[in-house]
Amino acid sequence: MVIALGLVLAPQAALALDPPWGKEQKLKERMVLESTKVCADGKGHFTLLVPQTPEHDGELYYGDGKTFTQVPAVGYPSVTEAAFFEPRFFNPKSNENFRGTDYRVVSFVKLSEDLKTCTLSCGEKTLPQQPVAAEQAKELLRKATYQPSPVKFQPYALLRDDKGTYYLVERGIGADNKSFRIFTGQRGQVKPQKMLNVVTDSQGEIFSTQGGDLRLVVDREEPSFWVVKSKRQKLRAVPVGENLPFIYNELGVYTGARLGTPCDDV
Template sequence: MSLAHRLALLLTLSSTAVLAHEPPWAREDSLRKRMLLERTAVCTDGKGHYVSSTEVFDSSQPQLFYGDGATFTEIPIAPNVVRLPTGSFFEPRFWNPDLESNANGVDARAYSVVQVDPKEGTCSVRCGQRATAFKLLATETSRELLRKAAYTPSPMKYEPYALLRDTKGVYFLVERGRLQAEQKSFRVFIGPRGRMKQQQMVNVVSDSKGEIFSTKKGDLQLLLDRELPSLWVEKKARRKLRQVPVSENLALIYNELGIYTGARLGTPCDDL
């Protein structure tokens, strides 16, 4: 399995665990859930930004939320199978070159981290290489705030699936749904760096050999092939495309292609 496919698989595994509409303690209708609430730390930078970190029993990574204290958004955390620091979360806009490029099949440089030390009473958020000190709230204050807050799923509904380009510098990006139930939901973007636009194309073929995306009339087609060169088809004209590894170009995808310019991903790094 290629590095890109391992990345997609691991992001899928993590997203199925974290994309929900309720916090881990939900309605506190069991001892286990009440214990989860007790184990949840809340930190603030004093400027209206809050992060919460819940030590989930069956995970090596805590469940993370970010918000303004009234509403919290779930943060896509690192999957259990990846050796990353506790509190790591997917944040491809902020790169950390000090981390491994291949940490058990995942590029660790694309992950930032919320670090909480209850014993020392400290908390911080690192976005890429930049760390911001947060203040750890008292337990009673945290519980009251968490009980009153509303919770929303991550706005990161799609993940990069395939990236290609032609010899003129035109990029072709295919994204698919992050949730396992939405793996057949695709988006196609085409254009030069910084000016890519979403195309009205549908997935007409998806099998072990690749995918075919087409406009409604079929005059434009994008052919992704597992074995042969991928193609961009305009009526009868065919243009070969070069595969660009997704896992090695996350910073390019999220920072330079223009698709995510100005977008909020629901992580602390939106504001820090």
């Protein structure tokens, strides 16, 4: 299953990455730069495909030509294709479980075999792109700066009560996987809650405000609860993987947010 990604911007001091080809001091570094392909949309946006090689896993970037943001790729980019998670754009015709990945929420950048044409697919939308000539591309890439993806959290649990109030739990990605964020509210109007994670174990999580007046109990086996003082409200679990477009497009947490993907400006 594709990991669902959430959003929080990294501190400005952390926004710096070495380019995929390093300082071009070694032959293998220069080969990475030579093999990188650039597609442009004609509106000042560029997508970089850094293909997989024996020495390099491959990477995908998107930006304005001055700054490029790393896009977490699904699989490994090749010379002609890169896939990326994009829950805002849904393609019902794609395979919902290909080797464990739901490709209905995966988008693509593709170059033709002769490298003369390029297309960006965001869900069911397909937009023409223009490959950038090799020498022009290298000049562009050498002058640019590079930064990590702004996505630092992912939807972890989604619950709702019988009045239509939603409870979204986000969990940090990677080294931040012990961090959580809680959002509650009606569809399109969810707001962050200042709650502490007081319990995390194999059976679930318990979150609480500082004084304990509000608690959210997320249970693996028993019903989950929203607790206001001593009053419990039973919650229904809503599968995250089956509701990603809803979470990203309708719930309200990500309204207007940029995920750093080539579909940001579609």
